[in-house]
Each structure stands twice: as C-alpha cells, then as structure tokens.
Amino acid sequence: MHDPRQLNRQGNDVGTQYRGAMFYADDAQRELFEAALERAKGHWDGDLVTEIVPAETFWMGEEYHQDFFAKNPNQGYCNAVVSPKMAKVRQAFHSYVK
Structure with a gap:
C-alpha cells in the first residue's frame, strides 16, 4: 500500500523513483486526478505529496517484471511484504477489489 504522505519513499526504498505520482495524458485526465487527490485529503492526516504531472x-518493464506477484506468489518478498x-487493501477496499 502506498502512503501518499511520504516524499520519494516506499518503505525502506528511497529516491525519486519511489515518488507518488499520477501521470495524465490530457487536461480532462489531469482534472480527474486533481479532484481525486482533493477527495483523498479527507482520508489522510497530514499533507499529501503525490505529484500530478x-x-x-x-x-x-522487462517481461519478468510483468505480473510479478501473480506469477511469483511464494517468492520471499511477495510472502513477506x-x-x-x-490483504490490507482487500480488507479496506473490498468493494473496489476483485
């Protein structure tokens, strides 16, 4: 799960490649993202640092990166992290997750 309050970080991984961002293709999509980010502010304490760019x-990514979790559910990182x-996502957002 991504914490939109963490700047350039996901867990122990740090750097701009770990930033939270939404990438838009056109103005309509940008407006949707801005509205979604505004709604999300009501669910989090603190400032959200997710970029809209x-x-x-x-x-x-290379083929071996595609669907990694689905293809490697018993891999150590998948099991541990x-x-x-x-499980948290499915519990918190069960009506949105298949």
Whole structure:
C-alpha cells in the first residue's frame, strides 16, 4: 500500500523513483486526478505529496517484471511484504477489489 504522505519513499526504498505520482495524458485526465487527490485529503492526516504531472515517454518493464506477484506468489518478498499489503487493501477496499 502506498502512503501518499511520504516524499520519494516506499518503505525502506528511497529516491525519486519511489515518488507518488499520477501521470495524465490530457487536461480532462489531469482534472480527474486533481479532484481525486482533493477527495483523498479527507482520508489522510497530514499533507499529501503525490505529484500530478504530464505523461511523457513510457518504458515498459522487462517481461519478468510483468505480473510479478501473480506469477511469483511464494517468492520471499511477495510472502513477506506484498501479501500482507494486498490483504490490507482487500480488507479496506473490498468493494473496489476483485
């Protein structure tokens, strides 16, 4: 689960590559993101640092990165970190998660 109050960080991982961001393709999408971020402020204590920035060139990750959790549910990191986070997401947002 991502904490939108943490700047350039996800857990122990630190750096701009770990920033919270929403990348928009057009003005309509930017407006949707701005409205969503405004709504999210009501659910969090503290300032949200999620960036809303224009989408530029997108580079797909290598194939072995695609659907990693689904393909490797018993891998150590998935068991120790991803599975517990997914359980929290499913519990908190059960009506939104399939």
